[in-house]
Amino acid sequence: MNIIQNFNTFDYFPFQPEFEILSDYYIEYKQRNSDHSTTLFYQFKINRDLMNPMSVIPDGCIDILFYCDPDSPSADVCGSVLKYKTINFQANCEYFGVRFLPKQETQHFKYSMKEVINRQIPLADMVKIGPTIMERLINERDFRRRIKLFKEEIGINIFACNELPAIIEYSLDKIYSSKGNVNMNQLAAETGYSTRYLRKQFDAHVGMPPKLFSQIVRFQNSLHMLLNKRAFTVWDVINENGYFDQSHLINEFKKFGYMTPNEFIDAVSGNCQTQYNVIDI
Template sequence: MNEFQVSNGIFFPPFQPNLEIDTDYYIEHRTNSYLHQTSLLFYQFQSKEKEQIPVIPDGCVDILFCCQSENSYATIYGSVYHEQPITIRKNCEYFGVRIPPAYTIEGLKPSMKEIFNRNYPLAETVPLMTFIEELFVKEHDFQGKVKLFMDYFGPIIKPNYTSKSLIGHGLNHIYTKYGQTSIQELAEETGYSTRYLRKKFNDNIGISPKLLSDIIRFQFALRLLKNKYAIEDVIFESGYYDQPHIIKEFKKFGSITPQQFINTFNCK
């Protein structure tokens, strides 16, 4: 197998804007990075009266715990392909963990790639889950929940691809370029055909290199807008051709235009 070198680069954490504005409060904690992705993103929020919250594509897998004293539960969610709602309980505290595609959960059935665009009760995928759910209900401190998660899940959540592997190099290439790349460029860099790369990504991650690149570029553009970049600058920095192009991509992934995002999320 070819060996690949990892270039230096910085990546931003994946972003779910509605979790921040459609909840009573939202906090998060990030761990160190691996392959220029945030290794794990921990977050906590209190739901409002809404029973659904829209989520957008981010290429990650989320584990979400409902920490209600009665009828607690946990669900594992794969990244969606376009905006769609997840069902939550009203006025409930939730604790979540976002896991990027370079990682795997050992023993998880279905596999990480099979979770994309789907969700499953965590109790059906991880042994002793009912016991662990009860521990999250009893632990009220956010950092305490982070430690609890790492105590039980840390040993089985591991990097699935080394920087010298084809998939690891491909992920690094996509993330360090903020999604502004093509499968043809990746093929030229690695020496493998586009067909082979597409098959390897679909078989191992459950998503094609092109779709993952488009999602990462969309996420990058969202971050720039959140940081109050002008739309014209976001188009340039994100590598979109023009305003119709970025509007088309935003509607495809988020059912919203860049200007609507600015207005909705107070990015002025």
Template sequence: MKQENIPVIKPRQPYMAVRTDHFKKIGFKTFGISQFYEFFLGNDLENCLQAVPDGSVDLLFEISEREIHTYIGGTVLKAKQWPMEAGSRYFGVRFFPGQCILPEDLSIKELINADIEIDGNYLGNRLTDRIQEGHTLEDWARIFLTYYGEKALKKQEDKGWNRLEEYVRNRIYESGGSVDMSTLEKETGYSACYIRRSFERVHGVSPKTFEKFIRFQNTLHHVNYKKEKTYEEIALECGYYDQAHMIREFKLFSGFTPEDYRKFIAGTPVQMLE
């Protein structure tokens, strides 16, 4: 089951750049982290954000003058509104699927389609105090890494128990979300039931559901960047049966048809949507 140079599809939440003030991000590819980001939710904005399925986990620190609240959320199952506190700054960490170190009292299944307030110091004493002392996204990212880095290295050393999940996840990435279960059974030598159970233990959703998320995320990228392509061409490139199939899932997962989505994001730099 050797795999090399697998293309990883990064988790995208495009509405953060559209529906918040002063959105900024730092891409990252170490310790299972996809990006650090910050935004401000002004009192004149809607006090909610729309999330889309991405298969990942986000850790979000709500920073006010007096206190910090910390939330952790897993992937949504379709387009969903998350309530936010207007007038606060937010610092977030988005992880690649299956990579976040969770609080010991939470399982990934509890985080699916949920946003849970947690003890922000679960990664180490005074983490939230240190974040409160920071002033910029770069400060917060550096502080977070001093707490998270050692634990992430330990997790990487211990991951041998679940090579099967890693293989299945990488095959889904490699295929763009189009590898079938019978192929995975043949390639791994494990039964569909065992593959599904091993995958759900890490991701909280089945391989089939995760494949839909990856196809959608890949489609988001194409819709963002490849304006010269027809929707029929995008649908076929991203593994859908046809254009109607793609549009149906895109609307379920994003809340818009591809055409309406492009109108909604018009004027937002494409790199901020990624």
């Protein structure tokens, strides 16, 4: 007998630290949706050529990123990377992005979630868009009006329905609320399905195995705590996120190809130049 139940989602949302640290300005707005998921709208600009490209890290999310250059506009759907990679962003150009978790799965994309992981695909190849909508969004200068335009003209088609199987919805909520500390055998037992069936459903609707997704959630939670270094020590991060010891924490960071925890703290302390704003709408 299946025992899928309602589960209160932990207020979790991953981030890309270098977007916020290395941009000359960064602004964001988090929208809480009726299904208890969150959509992040953000905008940033780099006013000079960076000595090194920006890094993106695993976050388990999908981003729609608009390159707002009137002369050469573009928009891509970017699936979560599985290991950090660098991206060259254009100096003196504004970027507008929309980031969402797998819980907001869309059935309107022409590619499956698994096909999107670790890839960057033109938005026009993923979903049908009216010929003037892209131009209007790129030419719009106000962040709030860009959000409104996206929601009314693009998002309404992408997020028209949320029909995730109950096993996936329950599993995602459990992973988020436990900060990624979930035993897959236990999760399968709680949902009433086999681990094989659980992995198959995750491949279809999340794009990666549940164990890897859980590790990414734990990694992201650790980064959030390390950002608040005045409130948390490295040992707080280890204990709160279920790592065995400091070596376990460091090895997981290395698995995703990013800095060690101490290197991350130093980078955040020394490189933050951003005019940062979080807005209410």
